[in-house]
Amino acid sequence: MQNLSNEVWVFIEQRDGKAVDVSLELLCKGRKLAEQLHGPLKAVVIGEDVKSIADETFKYGANEVLLIQHKELKNYRTLPYSRILNDLIIKFSPRIVLFGATVIGRDLAPRVASNTKSGLTADCTELRIDTITYLGKECKDILLQIRPAFGGNIIATIITPDNPVQMATVREGVMELSPLEKPNKTKITEIPFLPDPTDALVEIIEQFHQENKVNLKGAPVIVAGGYGLGTKENFKLIHELAHVLGGEVAGSRAAVDAGFVPHERQVGQTGITVRPKLYIAVGISGAIQHRAGMQEANKIIAINTDPDAPIFQIAHYGIVGDAVDIIPKFIDAYKHKLK
């Protein structure tokens, strides 16, 4: 293969002129990947008056910002944003491009991957650089894109062996935020934007924002319920326990699908990744996708009727039994101890 670039790029998603957390988390991961490739970490910042975001990215390890500013770019729109990235990627052919697996990232990354004929892996839970052998051929310093697949029964390592550009999306909270104490030597490269008539094919008429009151990521205690609770009525016990412990309510994907709990409280690969002091998993069997979102909790308590449920394998404390019986006992005992 031709000489490959050693650049790692992160698309910095901004909403209302502020960088979103997942983009900064990806810079921290990207920094480590770039070190291994002995290459630079570059942030792509697109918006209107977003130089302050460019400056912010340096704190997380960006060596260079590709800055594209124009009043037409204030809000994300698929066509102009993807056009900018397509042009940049075709011109510079970076080795790795990372996107947050947000609504915007999941709208943008596939379109760009298609246009630049790059490999793209969604919702990675781990990214690593390694030299491996694939079909008898050595792939030097290739990106291992690791994600659960098939309902969490397997963990797949995906690679892009024959293409110059490797792309991945990652959910918020999966990579850890670790700002630098002292930023690197940095530079900003402004790239001009030329509007195109096709940009107007989709126009934003109106946006409504709901203040997101759920703060799972920052909660020290999380009580999560699963499909095993059986009914929405039983799920109220989760709310009661969370209330008594001063924690937040969460759920597994199955609980969300069953309508027990809203999606913004879903923990796991396709939800939120959390690292609380205490995570209580009630009626959650513990499929890998769920565990991917909570296994780094400081302490995990599992409550389940099935003694063989995989959740017990990662729990620090396991209680085999029916939540309907155990949660009231837990609440009583806790109130009693506090007295």
Added chain:
Amino acid sequence: MYNSIVLVKQVPDTANISGKVMKEDGTVNRSKLPAIFNHEDKVALELALQVKEKYGGKVTAITMGPPRASDILRECLYMGADEVFLISDRKFAGADTLATSYVLSEAINKIGNYHFIFGGRQAIDGDTAQVGPQTADKLNIPQVTYAEQILDIKKNKVTIKRKIDGGHEIVQATLPVLVTVIKEAAEPRPFSAKKVMAYKGAKSLTDLEKLTEGNSLLYTDTLIHEYQERNLFISTLTMDDLQLDVDRCGVKGSPTKVHKVESVVLAGGNQTRVEPTKDGIGILIDSLLEDHILG
């Protein structure tokens, strides 16, 4: 009049995988998995049918997959699709989203004459949400993902409410457009009993070949003709029909490769079993308070 092409997919029912589906070596035995109609694609079909009912037009459902994927095409007919196509060829096997979107976009170009392409936001077997945008890119048309409601269609513009992180937005798109829908967008209608009666005998080329196998009195060509006459033939589009570049199909056309698949091995932790009694739970709470995990 607005014509829609709906992208549908048959997926393994990943929510109901039992232990037996895993092979000894830890890989998935796909043939053992129950196959279902990807729910969000059904929602997409429902939306296309609603557009047809309100504004007139035609609804065509297409799927890329193995011959058995014709099951869900029959279900599309039961719901009210006017025409269905099975896009199937051994050379399509092992396609990632890039190769899949190439084949789909060429099939769409061949069918032509559309205002909308509808599809589910994502399929539950991979949850990637990539095929929609990648197909739109190859067709060189705009996309609206995460659509929740079609508010209005006027001339060549559609107004759509879509979900975004932390809220909603309303966008206006110029047709033709590719729209991916979330499950809140519509409740798929039940099958029409009349249509089930009419189409339950619909067969694809592979189905008919199976009928003629071992029966010297039947000829595939005659059967195809007969089924076409009765409007019961599910057309198959192969690589040759679509005149595709073989290097862009299947495993060959897929930049991403599966390097390794591991079955999930759980490391046995140092777990403390807590008795499900008042005393047992009391001891647990004591140690949590002591470690400053609680309180």
